[in-house]
Amino acid sequence: MAKVKIQPLGDRVLVKAIEEKEQVKGGIIIPDSAKEKSQEAEIIALGTGKRDDDNKLIPFLVKVGDKVLVSKYGGTEVKIGDDKYSLLREDDILGIIG
Numbered sequence: 442m443a444k445v446k447i448q449p450l451g452d453r454v455l456v457k458a459i460e461e462k463e464q465v466k467g468g469i470i471i472p473d474s475a476k477e478k479s480q481e482a483e484i485i486a487l488g489t490g491k492r493d494d495d496n497k498l499i500p501f502l503v504k505v506g507d508k509v510l511v512s513k514y515g516g517t518e519v520k521i522g523d524d525k526y527s528l529l530r531e532d533d534i535l536g537i538i539g
């Protein structure tokens with residue numbers, strides 16, 4: 442995987458959606474515009490970390506390479522070359538996929 446040139450700040454993480462395989466039901470092909478946004482993603486980069494009231498760094502609960510579930514409409518989409526990523530807060534991550 443190519444090195445991404447974005448370094449998230451604070452408690453933000455950069456994720457890349459895991460593309461679902463195209464499923465054809467009854468011979469009907471569903472166009473991309475009608476498909477739902479994938480909620481599964483892979484962590485690509487972590488920010489610098491969130492700080493508490495005493496200015497102590499709170500460690501991330503996720504790490505680069507983790508597969509996670511993200512909120513459907515959370516974050517900001519970012520396009521780098523031909524690849525699409527999302528930049529979101531760690532709070533927008535719903536869970537880690539085992």
